[in-house]
Amino acid sequence: AQTVTQSQPEMSVQEAETVTLSCTYDTSESDYYLFWYKQPPSRQMILVIRQEAYKQQNATENRFSVNFQKAAKSFSLKISDSQLGDAAMYFCAYRSASNFGNEKLTFGTGTRLTIIP
Amino acid sequence: AAGVIQSPRHLIKEKRETATLKCYPIPRHDTVYWYQQGPGQDPQFLISFYEKMQSDKGSIPDRFSAQQFSDYHSELNMSSLELGDSALYFCASSFLRGWNTEAFFGQGTRLTVV
Numbered sequence: 001a002q003t004v005t006q007s008q009p010e011m012s013v014q015e016a017e018t019v020t021l022s023c024t025y026d027t028s029e030s031d032y033y034l035f036w037y038k039q040p041p042s043r044q045m046i047l048v049i050r051q052e053a054y055k056q057q058n059a060t061e062n063r064f065s066v067n068f069q070k071a072a073k074s075f076s077l078k079i080s081d082s083q084l085g086d087a088a089m090y091f092c093a094y095r096s097a098s099n100f101g102n103e104k105l106t107f108g109t110g111t112r113l114t115i116i117p
Numbered sequence: 118a119a120g121v122i123q124s125p126r127h128l129i130k131e132k133r134e135t136a137t138l139k140c141y142p143i144p145r146h147d148t149v150y151w152y153q154q155g156p157g158q159d160p161q162f163l164i165s166f167y168e169k170m171q172s173d174k175g176s177i178p179d180r181f182s183a184q185q186f187s188d189y190h191s192e193l194n195m196s197s198l199e200l201g202d203s204a205l206y207f208c209a210s211s212f213l214r215g216w217n218t219e220a221f222f223g224q225g226t227r228l229t230v231v
Contacts, residue, residue: 043205045160045222091159095220101172103213104150105220107159 002027002094006108013082014116020067021077021111023092031097034068034075035105040088048090051075053097079113087115119143121223123208129229130198138193138226142210148172149191150220151183152207160207166191167213198230 003026013019025034036048051059051068058066063083067076079086092108122141130136142149148167152160162175166185177183180198185191195202205227209220 042224043154043227044224045207045209047219047221050219100213101167103148103211103220104162104165104173104175105152105160105209106162109159 002029002032002096002106004092004094004106004108006092006111008111009109010112010114012114012116013079015082015084017082018078018080019082019113021079021090021092021113023075023077023108025073025075025092025094025108027073027094027096029096029098033095033097034066035093035095036064036066036075036077037091037093037107038086038088039091039110040085045091049077082115084115084117087113089113121208121210121221123206123223123226125226126224127227127229129231131231132198132200134198134230136195136198136228138195138206138208138228140191140193140208140210140223142189142191142208143212143221146189146210146212146221148211148213149185149189150209150211151177151191151193152209154205154207154225155201156204158204163193195228200230203228203230 034051038046063080089110093105150165151163154160163177165173169185183193205225209222211220
């Protein structure tokens with residue numbers, strides 16, 4: 001079974017600064033997807049960014065980028081120019097790509113990000 | 118754009134009662150997933166359906182059952198409710214035939230068991 005670990009329960013960053021959230025995972029599969037989801041106080045789950053394991057290039061979405069280290073099984077999220085609206089719980093998630101019918105997401109325990117004005 | 122619709126948004130039930138949660142996936146999406154998120158917890162996978170057939174099963178109690186109907190909407194039925202069932206229940210949908218990797222989440226149903 002796959003596991004996802006987020007070792008930082010809470011993080012804070014000054015507005016306009018950069019912050020990096022950590023995520024490690026354990027899997028024996030070679031083909032999979034990794035995601036970062038944001039859950040603001042509204043509790044809506046919002047996809048921030050995704051990475052296909054077969055791609056060496058790190059994904060980027062505007063101010064959000066990842067550092068994907070497949071050998072180390074590490075998938076960190078970097079938020080640049082932090083904004084007040086970035087305050088939320090961030091979940092790292094894993095999804096298998098090997099078996100059809102096994103597309104469930106396995107989540108980490110989350111990192112609560114606070115933005116300091 | 119249409120999103121995943123869940124109803125009701127809030128539900129209060131007493132212990133030992135029954136609850137039914139509904140999920141309407143994004144049009145053309147063929148797969149529905151149910152997740153349970155307890156207070157301060159990460160979402161836990163319960164069950165999924167692809168083309169109206171159960172495709173995967175997680176930590177879903179025997180007291181819970183679910184199905185996907187011909188119009189692709191799904192219902193999660195929860196019986197003999199316990200206090201520990203109080204949680205946020207998410208439904209998500211995706212289009213697997215299109216090899217879409219993204220699951221779109223609904224806004225969730227907050228179930229409170231008293």
